[in-house]
Amino acid sequence: MQTPADRDTTPVPNGGAAGVIHDIGYQRYDGSRLGRGYLLRTLFLDTLRGCYGFGRSAKSKIMPLVLFGFGCLPAIIIAVILNAFGGEELPMTYPEYLWTLSMLVSIYVAGQAPQAVSRDLRFRATSLYFSRPLRRGDYVVAKFAAMTAAVLIFTGVPMLILYLGTLLAKLPFWEQTGDVLVGLVGALLTALVLGGISLVIAAITPRRGFGVAAIITVLLVANSVAGVVFGVAQETGRETLSAYAWVLSPTGLVDGVLVGLFDLPAVNGVSPPGTTGCLVYLSVTVLLVSACAGLLLGRYRKVSVS
Template sequence: MSVKTSTGAIHNIGYRRYDGPRLGRSEIRKAVYSQTLKGSFGIGRGVSGKLFPWFLVACSLFPALILVIVQSQMPVNPELGPQAIIPLNHYVTFIIMVPMLYLGSQAPQAFSRDIRFKVLPLYFSRQLTATDYVRSRLLGLWTATSAILIAPLVLLYLGGLLISLPFIETTMALLAASVSVLLLTAMITVISALIASVTPRRGLGAAAIIAVLVGSFTVAQFLQAIGHVLGDEQTSVWLGVTSPVSLYDGVQNFLFQGEPFNFTSNLLIPTPSAPAGLTLLLVSIAIVCGGWALLNSRYRKVAAS
């Protein structure tokens, strides 16, 4: 007696075809930007990933809050009128370690993790290009770093209005300081991203970023202080090219007619002359553009490997 064998059957295990609209390349870029921005503040990460960035946010805001409280309680000089304790264009210099430590912790998270775990081919298997990836990551980190520095400036601005500082002058000072901060964060973000992209190990990347940013700033401040003490003030201005922070300080005071502050020696460096100021501005732009080009080259090479 022959046994009749049953034929095989295909079962529906739950997969569904997607027939709706497909989002394009711009939406992928937005998703990478959003993920980078949120990740820079620990959103979507564990508790340990949230603690340090928000601690640094508090470190940037707390001194500004103290200044606002102290200013509001100070007696007004009848001759000079209400005065700010620290000008807006000097505040970032006092908390400059905050963005350096922030980028040291977050740039490797944004730029070296995908290289370390070899998942970049998954990004580039779709419409996203290496340039799109770099742009989205860089903009996300730049936005986060800029927000950390501009937020206390806004707090100081509101505190200045609270003690009846001139509205137009204070508003213009805020705008000038904010534009300068955007230039500073563009420089240090590009430098940090470039270092992180060539150091896949997160710890080494963080140490290298902090060493470069802090080391260059310390050297620049030391050299500028020596130039000022020796009486060669314009040379001390030119020596600002050795650090992104000194470049930022020189450029903002060249463009907005202030006085650069030397943090190491508590000396006011003179406002740059026209040749020095233009040189500092061009060097700042060159750092951003050069770092952008090197980052694109690095990720195109990774994508091709």
């Protein structure tokens, strides 16, 4: 091994005449080779960047950034109005804001989950990953974490903008901080649920178009089925059924957990009944996320390298 000092004493060909490129031939690499944690972190960060189009073509930046802008716009407007005209409280709570974002988030994950995983399958870049020291399980962990982080940023940043607005407008600090933390818990749960569902669907279809369509369809259908069940149950007076109807929709599921855990008024009318309801919503969420993780791990155990 050479020490840095040794290297300095050896003549460096391109150190002399300025502007002259010398072909110094092939250089061996004897620097450090980092381990498992670094590989996980690298794949996580590069996937997260890719979810907003960074490191990809200019065209692929348009969709995620435009959607992200639309998600932030109402929050900016609310914050500006709050500061310009004053007010005692936010016109909507943080979980309510999350609920209104659900459509935009669905479109966003439908666009980005296929680029996070289908792309590697379709263009068979997986063979390059798996012929490297990266473990297959770690690939899944990094992709899942990156997708979750991307959705968390998508929904979390508007909430932070709202929060900043309330602070500038001198609304009660501790009350707002508590509220925004509840909102961020909701954002994290939404990210885990939507990230998991969309990645599982995207990992099945190598074709990007199919992936986008399938994810949008599944999320929309789930929402409308939940809405229909809820509506019918309300009409026919079945209180218990209507309270559990939102389990069927990812957005309603997360809202139910928030309502149960933090004793909030339910955004969509009926809160899940007491402790049992809270437990049901919570366990469905946990089961759903772990099922997605399990399916993904199983899927990538079977991906061949050729």
